[in-house]
Amino acid sequence: MSVRRSIAFSALDRYLTQVLTIGTTMVMARILTPAETGLFFVANAVIVLADNFREFGVSNYIVQERTISRAMVQCAFTVTCGLSLVIGAGFFLGADALSAFYGEPHLKPLIEAATLSFLVIPFATPVLSLLRRDLAFRALAIINVLAAVGNTIVTIVLGLGGYGAISYMWGYVAANAIMAFAAYSFRPELWMYRPSLSGIRRLLSFGVASSSVTLITMAYEMLPRLAFGKLLGFDAVGLYSRAIAVCQLPDRAIVAALQPVVLPAMAGQAREGRQLKPAYLHGFELMSAVQWPMLLMLAILADPAVKVLLGSQWGAVPPLVRLVAIGTMALAPAFLTYPVLVASGRIRDTVYISVISVPPSILLVIYAAKVYGLLGVAASLLVIAPLQMLISLLFIRRAIGLTFRELASAACSSGFLTLGTALVPCLILVWSPRGFDLDWLQTCGALLGAAVGWGAALLVGNHPLGQEIAVVVRHVFGALRLQRPAMNVASPE
Incomplete structure (x- = not known):
C-alpha cells in the first residue's frame, strides 16, 4: 500500500502539472506562430541536454544505494553544483555561437535566460532525491505543482504581453527557482550543502554510466528539434514538436x-x-x-x-x-x-x-x-x-x-x-x-x-x-468508514 499511496500522490502531482502544461500549450499555441514555437523548441532542446548532463544521475544514485550517509549526499550536491556552474557558464558564453550556427539572432537571448536556472536548481537536487528514496511523494507533489503553477503564470503573462518565445524560458527559470525554495522549506537542513568529495569515485562510476544513457537518449529525442532547424526550418521544428507533444x-x-x-x-x-x-x-x-x-x-x-x-x-x-x-x-x-x-x-x-x-x-x-x-x-x-x-x-x-x-x-x-x-x-x-x-x-x-x-x-x-x-476502491472506502464518527445511541433507562 505504501507503493500505491506513492503512485497516487505521484499521479496527482503529474495530472495537475499536466493540466497546467496543456493549458499553457493551448494558450501559447494561439499566441506564437509555428516558427516562434520552433525557435523555443530548439533552444529548449539545448538546455534540456545540458540539464540532464548537469544532474549526472545523482538523484538515481541516491535512490538506489543500499545505505546512505551525510557524506554521500554532500558529495552529490558538490558534484551537481560544480557541473551546473560550469555548464551554465559555458552555454551563456556560447549563446552567440549557437545563434550564428542556426542563423537566428533571436536564439541567443533564449539560451542566456535559461542558463540562469543553473544557479538555483542544484540546491533542490539533494532534497528531491532523498524524498524520492523515502517515497515521500506527497511532499514532491506539492513542490512540483507549485513550480508548475509558477511556470504557467510567468509564461502566459509574458506571452500575452508580447514577449514571444522567450516567455517560455522565463517560465522555466521561475519554475526552477520555486522548486529550489520549496524543496528547502520541506527539509531546511544546511548540512546537505557543505562541499565534500567523500565517496566521489563510486558516485562518478554510477554517474558516468547513468549520464551517458541519458545524454544518448536525450540526443536522439532532441535530434528533430536540433537537426530540423537546420535542415527543414523552424516551421518544421514547431510542427513536429507539437505532434510529439500531443502523442x-x-x-x-x-x-x-x-x-x-x-x-x-x-x-x-x-x-x-x-x-x-x-x-x-x-x-x-x-x-x-x-x-x-x-x-x-x-x-x-x-x-x-x-x-x-x-x-x-x-x-x-x-x-x-x-x-x-x-x-x-x-x-x-x-x-x-x-x-x-x-x-x-x-x-x-x-x-x-x-x-x-x-x-x-x-x-x-x-x-x-x-x-x-x-x-x-x-x-x-x-x-x-x-x-x-x-x-x-x-x-x-x-x-x-x-x-x-x-x-x-x-x-x-x-x-x-x-x-x-x-x-x-x-x-x-x-x-x-x-x-x-x-x-x-x-x-x-x-x-x-x-x-x-x-x-x-x-x-x-x-x-x-x-x-x-x-x-x-476498497482502501478508499475503508479509510472513509474509519473516519466516519460513530453514532451515539442513548441507552434505555
Missing part, C-alpha cells in the same frame, strides 16, 4: 505518474532479495492497458484533438500525430527498462542498449528527413520504436529471466482491451463522409463508445488493472 499526452498521464516511483520501489524490492520479473510483467500489463487504447484513440481522433489543443493554424500536425501515436505503442514497457536494470545492478547494460539502438535510429531519422520530410520522419517511428524495444528486451531477459512468451501473455489482455476500445470509434470513422475529420457530435460519440468499450473489455477480460482498481 506524449498518454505517456505523461501514466508514465509520468509511475516513473518517479518505479526505481525506488524496485530498488527496495532488490534490497529485500525479491524477484523483479513479476513486478516488471505487472507494470507492463497496467501500462499497456491504458497507454495502448489512448494512443489508438489519438490516432483515430487526431484532427479534433489538434483543433482543441492547438487551434486552426496547426492543420499539418494531425497526419504526423497518427503515425507517431501508432509507432509509440511499441514502447509501452520502455519506462521499466532503466529502473529494472539499475535495481538489478546492471547500470552498464543501459549504456549498451543506448549505444546499440540509438545510432541506427538517428541515421534513419536524418535519412527520412532529407528524403521524405516530416511525414517520413514520423513514419520512421514505425520501425525505430519496435527496434529499440526489442534490443532493450534482450538485455532485460538476461537480467530478470524474462521470456518472450511471458511478455506476449501479458500483452494479450491489454490487446483485448485496445480492440474493445477501438470498436465503436472505428465504426464511426468508417461511416463518416469526411474521413478522419470528424465533427463534434461524431467525436463525442467516439469518445463515449471508446470509454464503454474499454470498461466492458476490462470486466470481461478480467484484466489485472481491474483488480488494482478494486484494491484502491
